[in-house]
Amino acid sequence: MDGFWTALKLGFWTKVKSPAYWFSVIVIVLVFMLFFNMESIIKLLFGENRPTRIGIGGDPAVVAALLEESRSPSVQETLAQNRVELSKSDAFAGTKAVEDGSLEAYVEVQSSLDGRLSGTVLTQTGKNVSITEKTSQTLKALGQAWAIRQLKLSPAEFTALMESPQLSYRALDEKKDGEAAARAGAAVAMTYMLIYLLYFLILGAALTLVTELAKEKSSRFIELILPSVSPTGYMWAKILALLGVFVVQYAAVGLILYGVSRQETMKLFDEVIDLTQLPLELVVYAALMFILGYLFYAAIAAAVGAMVTRIEDASTAFMPMTMLFVIALFLSILALRTPDAPFVRVLAWVPPFTPLLLFVRIALGNVAGWEIVGAIGLLVVTTTVLMWVAARIFRRTILTYEGFDWRRWRALFAGSHS
Amino acid sequence: MSLVVQDVVKSFGAVRAVDALSFEAKPGKIFGLLGANGAGKTTTLRMILGIIDPDQGALTWQNRPLSRDVRRRIGYLPEERGLDDKMKVEDVLVYLGQLKGLPGRAARSSVRAWLERLGLSAVRQKKVKSLSKGNQQKVQFIAAVLHDPEIIIFDEPFSGFDPVNVELIREEMIRLKAEGKTILLSSHRMDQVETLVDELVLLRRGKVARRGTMRALKAAVPVKRYVLELDVDEDQAASGAESGGKVAWHSDLSKRLDRPGVRWVETEERLVFEVETETLAQKVLASALDLGHVRAFYRVEPTLHEIFVAAMREEEGIGVERNDA
Numbered sequence: 109m110d111g112f113w114t115a116l117k118l119g120f121w122t123k124v125k126s127p128a129y130w131f132s133v134i135v136i137v138l139v140f141m142l143f144f145n146m147e148s149i150i151k152l153l154f155g156e157n158r159p160t161r162i163g164i165g166g167d168p169a170v171v172a173a174l175l176e177e178s179r180s181p182s183v184q185e186t187l188a189q190n191r192v193e194l195s196k197s198d199a200f201a202g203t204k205a206v207e208d209g210s211l212e213a214y215v216e217v218q219s220s221l222d223g224r225l226s227g228t229v230l231t232q233t234g235k236n237v238s239i240t241e242k243t244s245q246t247l248k249a250l251g252q253a254w255a256i257r258q259l260k261l262s263p264a265e266f267t268a269l270m271e272s273p274q275l276s277y278r279a280l281d282e283k284k285d286g287e288a289a290a291r292a293g294a295a296v297a298m299t300y301m302l303i304y305l306l307y308f309l310i311l312g313a314a315l316t317l318v319t320e321l322a323k324e325k326s327s328r329f330i331e332l333i334l335p336s337v338s339p340t341g342y343m344w345a346k347i348l349a350l351l352g353v354f355v356v357q358y359a360a361v362g363l364i365l366y367g368v369s370r371q372e373t374m375k376l377f378d379e380v381i382d383l384t385q386l387p388l389e390l391v392v393y394a395a396l397m398f399i400l401g402y403l404f405y406a407a408i409a410a411a412v413g414a415m416v417t418r419i420e421d422a423s424t425a426f427m428p429m430t431m432l433f434v435i436a437l438f439l440s441i442l443a444l445r446t447p448d449a450p451f452v453r454v455l456a457w458v459p460p461f462t463p464l465l466l467f468v469r470i471a472l473g474n475v476a477g478w479e480i481v482g483a484i485g486l487l488v489v490t491t492t493v494l495m496w497v498a499a500r501i502f503r504r505t506i507l508t509y510e511g512f513d514w515r516r517w518r519a520l521f522a523g524s525h526s
Numbered sequence: 527m528s529l530v531v532q533d534v535v536k537s538f539g540a541v542r543a544v545d546a547l548s549f550e551a552k553p554g555k556i557f558g559l560l561g562a563n564g565a566g567k568t569t570t571l572r573m574i575l576g577i578i579d580p581d582q583g584a585l586t587w588q589n590r591p592l593s594r595d596v597r598r599r600i601g602y603l604p605e606e607r608g609l610d611d612k613m614k615v616e617d618v619l620v621y622l623g624q625l626k627g628l629p630g631r632a633a634r635s636s637v638r639a640w641l642e643r644l645g646l647s648a649v650r651q652k653k654v655k656s657l658s659k660g661n662q663q664k665v666q667f668i669a670a671v672l673h674d675p676e677i678i679i680f681d682e683p684f685s686g687f688d689p690v691n692v693e694l695i696r697e698e699m700i701r702l703k704a705e706g707k708t709i710l711l712s713s714h715r716m717d718q719v720e721t722l723v724d725e726l727v728l729l730r731r732g733k734v735a736r737r738g739t740m741r742a743l744k745a746a747v748p749v750k751r752y753v754l755e756l757d758v759d760e761d762q763a764a765s766g767a768e769s770g771g772k773v774a775w776h777s778d779l780s781k782r783l784d785r786p787g788v789r790w791v792e793t794e795e796r797l798v799f800e801v802e803t804e805t806l807a808q809k810v811l812a813s814a815l816d817l818g819h820v821r822a823f824y825r826v827e828p829t830l831h832e833i834f835v836a837a838m839r840e841e842e843g844i845g846v847e848r849n850d851a
Contacts, residue, residue: 111598111625114624114625114627115625118621118624118625122613122617122621323610324610327608327609327610327611328604328606328607328608329608329609329610331604331606331607331608332602332604332607332608332609332622332666332669333622333625334575334577335575335576335577335597335598335600335602336598336622336625336626336627337598337625338576338594339577507572507577509606
């Protein structure tokens with residue numbers, strides 16, 4: 109076991125002591141900072157987006173009435189939220205203005221005999237969703253105000269109709285009433301950040317393992333190492349050393365981001381990311397999911413790294429696992445808004461998806477204790493089996509260079525050397 | 527106090543890579559494990575190193591089974607070798623020294639001593655990839671010996687080494703042998719190891735084709751080769767000039783000296799013949815003395831390469847046929 113500990117210790121320290129390692133910490137922090145401050149950076153670099161200008165034309169009486177309605181507080185609020193500027197136009201001038209870009213949209217309005225508003229929207233391409241949405245919301249607000257005017261409602265009736273109901277939120281698993289809804293957006297944003305962290309951590313560590321093993325094998329450095337430590341011992345030393353390396357790296361990244369997030373400048377989905385609000389329990393689960401997810405993918409990575417003979421083939425050979433994990437990421441992003449959907453509940457039990465999907469369920473969903481224990485248990489059992497298989501493949505292929513032939517896969521388990 | 531390999535068998539699928547192999551490598555000696563590519567040399571070495579397990583047989587050191595601890599301290603220069611080229615020379619060697627069980631400080635001090643000894647002190651802080659191939663080879667050699675191992679295995683030690691480094695490594699091997707190390711040397715280049723090995727086994731398809739000391743192996747070769755050089759008789763040479771001068775004269779002499787049991791190997795620039803008995807060689811010499819002035823008459827020892835080729839052909843049933851190496 110001396111060889112194992114030496115390989116583990118040296119594998120860890122050699123990486124952690126290198127300047128490139130700490131440089132990559134800075135790069136990761138910068139990438140996260142860039143991502144979570146993207147909105148402010150875009151504003152800083154390119155200024156605010158200009159308002160969306162919409163021209164209204166058609167029946168002059170209707171147009172005049174709508175422009176009058178646009179001064180009402182409810183319509184003004186909609187215009188301000190959507191950063192829309194309304195102006196009077198006509199079919200000819202409106203079409204020309206859309207064509208030369210001085211208007212984003214021109215709406216030809218008319219009213220039916222029963223007083224209902226309808227219109228035709230003209231834009232340059234029809235494919236700019238932002239313009240279509242803003243036009244639709246503006247016309248909806250104008251239409252409502254128009255309809256209310258037709259109904260001749262009193263100001264009190266008008267207010268009662270237009271105001272949203274006052275709601276306060278409670279949740280069974282919240283310690284303090286009223287916090288759940290207030291924190292829902294922030295919780296989704298932080299979970300989003302954490303699943304990305306988990307994704308990069310697990311995939312990054314597994315890919316590093318594959319390429320390092322392939323490099324040591326193709327350069328024949330492994331021939332100098334293996335006489336001093338058993339192949340299985342070395343496989344474990346390598347896996348655990350990289351686990352340590354990535355834990356330290358991301359702990360450093362996490363601490364820096366923790367400090368930065370206190371400035372409340374990091375934003376995602378219009379929510380301020382404040383890591384001081386992150387429950388400790390969630391941090392522990394994130395760490396657990398990283399360790400288990402990494403070990404699952406590392407078992408496959410170790411076997412692949414031992415089988416390939418050229419460093420160029422390493423990431424290609426690992427590609428199916430990378431794709432599988434990308435699917436896990438997509439599913440977990442979908443799960444952010446529906447953490448208790450049946451597909452999330454079921455797929456959280458599938459080991460390659462468990463690290464990300466179960467984490468989303470724990471962070472945002474209503475997950476029972478037995479579900480957590482069961483899914484983690486299944487992941488642990490699968491990883492144990494994979495490690496056993498990986499150790500056999502590793503022992504039999506790490507020193508062979510004739511290229512692996514899957515038709516001889518039985519030899520891996522039959523006790524003979526491939 | 528020796529490394530003993532006894533009746534070791536190893537198969538890979540249907541292929542028997544090593545078949546009932548036995549030998550003993552002693553301290554202060556260089557033991558040669560020789561054979562063509564695929565003879566089972568590297569498999570044998572990997573079993574000694576514990577990288578793969580034998581199917582049958584025993585491997586002992588000082589009369590005890592080779593333990594993991596002993597194996598870990600064996601010095602090993604593999605046939606195919608490389609280094610982590612992004613690491614610094616000193617760091618990679620210290621890493622390998624520590625893997626061999628040296629404490630960090632002792633590893634560093636040994637590495638520095640070896641780097642100085644092989645003239646590499648100036649590059650100890652440089653990355654391996656910045657070194658010339660020759661210097662990388664020296665670093666690889668240091669990796670095998672820096673922990674002062676009792677057993678050192680050199681697998682094709684000269685492959686890829688430039689002539690200057692070949693000589694350097696030979697000198698170091700001789701020095702290590704003088705220090706009492708048990709050295710196991712595997713090679714298919716007989717010419718490069720002939721003067722180094724004290725005792726050897728010649729392997730063919732995992733089996734021993736020949737074994738013994740160099741002297742015994744040479745003595746065991748039944749055919750003896752002699753060189754006969756005569757001063758050219760001016761008249762005879764002149765008379766034969768029309769038909770080819772010295773070459774024709776040598777050819778003529780070989781015909782006149784020929785007798786049953788003599789096989790002429792060379793008859794152009796000099797006369798070289800093979801016989802099976804010393805008496806027959808003396809008879810050829812006596813006849814030669816009658817014909818003119820013998821300038822030189824001496825026996826040529828068979829080379830290891832010739833012994834190896836003869837052994838391989840004998841195993842294949844082709845029959846012994848010596849080539850002039």
